[in-house]
Amino acid sequence: MELIKTLWQWYIAGPLIGLFVPFFLLFGNKMFGISSSFDYICSVVFPANKKESSKQFLEKNRWKFFFVLGITLGGFLANFYLSDTPVKFLPESYHSILGYVKLFGGGLLVGFGTRYANGCTSGHSIAGIATLQKSGLIATICFFIGGLLMTYLFF
Amino acid sequence: MKDLKYILPGVLFGIILTKSQVISWFRINDMFRFKELHMYLIISSAIAVALAAYLLIKKFKVNDISGNKIAIAEKEMNKGVIIGGVIFGLGWAITGACPGPIFAQIGGGELPAVFTLIGAITGAYLYSRLKSKLPH
Numbered sequence: 001m002e003l004i005k006t007l008w009q010w011y012i013a014g015p016l017i018g019l020f021v022p023f024f025l026l027f028g029n030k031m032f033g034i035s036s037s038f039d040y041i042c043s044v045v046f047p048a049n050k051k052e053s054s055k056q057f058l059e060k061n062r063w064k065f066f067f068v069l070g071i072t073l074g075g076f077l078a079n080f081y082l083s084d085t086p087v088k089f090l091p092e093s094y095h096s097i098l099g100y101v102k103l104f105g106g107g108l109l110v111g112f113g114t115r116y117a118n119g120c121t122s123g124h125s126i127a128g129i130a131t132l133q134k135s136g137l138i139a140t141i142c143f144f145i146g147g148l149l150m151t152y153l154f155f
Numbered sequence: 156m157k158d159l160k161y162i163l164p165g166v167l168f169g170i171i172l173t174k175s176q177v178i179s180w181f182r183i184n185d186m187f188r189f190k191e192l193h194m195y196l197i198i199s200s201a202i203a204v205a206l207a208a209y210l211l212i213k214k215f216k217v218n219d220i221s222g223n224k225i226a227i228a229e230k231e232m233n234k235g236v237i238i239g240g241v242i243f244g245l246g247w248a249i250t251g252a253c254p255g256p257i258f259a260q261i262g263g264g265e266l267p268a269v270f271t272l273i274g275a276i277t278g279a280y281l282y283s284r285l286k287s288k289l290p291h
Contacts, residue, residue, distance in 0.1 A: 004174075010193055013175030014200030020168060022208035029219040031228050035254040038279035046280055063158040068258045070165015075262025077166065078173035089179045090251065090265045100270045102249060107257070107274020108281075109246025114254060115282040116239025116289065118230055121253040124240075125198060128230060130205030135232040139240045144187075146244020151187035155248065 005084050021127050028063070031131075033123025034071075035114035037064035117142070169259045178259045180251025187248055233291045246278075 024032040040061040079086045093099055114120040117139050119128060125143065128136020172178050177197055186194035211217070212225060219225055230236075247253055250271045252260055257275060260268035282289075 007176060008171070008174040010175070010196035010200060013171050013177070014197040015204040016171050017168075017197065018201035018204030019208070020164065021205035022212060023164065025209075025212060025225050025227075026217070026219055029221075029223055029225055035279075038254065038276055039283070041276050042280045042283065045276065063161040066158050066161040067165040067168075068255075070162040070167075071169035071172070071255055071258040072165075072262035073162070074166040074169020074171075075173045075178065075259030076169075076264070077262075078170040078259075079263035082170065082174060086264060087173075087176065087179070088265070089176070089181075089260050089263055090267060091180055094180075094267045100267055103267055103270040104274040106246045106249030107271035108278040109242050109274075110250060110252070110254065110257070110271070111246075111275030111278025111280075112282045113239045113241070113243025113246055113278070114275075115279045116235045117237075117243055118235060118239070120243060120255075121198075121247075122255055124230070124236075126201050126205055129202050130209050131227050132206075132209075133230050133232075135230040135236050138232060139236045142237050142240025143244040143247060146241040146246075147183075147187045147248040148244075149241075150245045150248035151184065155184060 004082055018126065018130070020122075021130055030063075031123065032127040033119055034064075034068065035111075035120035035123060036061070037068045038111050038115065040064045113146070168255065169262060172256055172259045173263050178252060178256035178263065183247065183251040235289070235291045238290070 021032045024030045040058075043057060043061075044065075094103060110120075117124065118135075119139060121143065124136045124139035129140065130136075175197060176182050177194060182191075182194055185191045209227075217225065243253075250257070250268075252268065252271055254275065257268055257271050261272065
């Protein structure tokens with residue numbers, strides 16, 4: 001129990017994360033990926049076109065909503081019940097009006113960029129590379145180019 | 156509600172992300188500053204395990220639990236992967252969260268991440284509106 005409550009090392013967490021790819025393939029015949037859940041939430045909150053508001057689209061993608069709802073619940077359980085003291089994940093400066101604006105702006109880039117690139121860290125970097133797709137590798141390199149640029153210019 | 160069951164792998168995934176702190180802005184910053192290997196080792200060992208499983212599935216022609224052939228959707232390589240990829244990277248470094256971790260940060264009590272989520276959904280909406288005008 002004590003081991004569970006401390007930081008999980010890479011050799012535990014990494015392989016467990018990797019297992020989600022075959023898990024989704026075997027149990028749902030689905031390609032693992034999270035950013036497409038934004039499309040689903042989007043199509044419920046403000047549908048952009050007829051295709052997205054169609055019953056078929058909504059039904060096919062509804063599982064994504066429950067998956068990310070689960071992630072939220074998992075974050076709660078992990079930080080408040082499976083940790084000795086809850087860990088802070090954001091800098092103190094983000095708990096301010098300016099911080100909210102930065103997070104909103106950053107979120108805008110995350111949502112726009114992942115949909116434009118047709119995937120994120122899970123869909124491209126993990127599932128994409130693992131299924132030997134060229135786009136997965138190129139996308140991952142581009143994620144890092146963007147991340148390095150922002151980190152060295154502004155942080 | 157046949158989709159309700161997906162909450163379970165979601166909870167597991169959220170716990171793993173949170174307990175290994177890949178949802179931490181500080182870990183992401185350390186990754187981009189090449190200060191520690193934690194994130195690199197997690198991402199590469201995740202890829203290694205997923206790749207091994209994929210090769211096994213392919214070699215033994217394993218079907219899914221309903222007996223259907225496993226279909227791997229080919230992701231098209233286009234300009235969007237490059238331009239969108241860089242745009243996402245910029246946002247990743249600001250928010251310290253890729254899409255999955257946004258939800259885990261909120262659950263983990265970092266309520267400002269709600270703004271990240273609202274931004275991300277708005278960004279996805281903007282993309283779907285501008286899609287036809289953007290280079291792909």
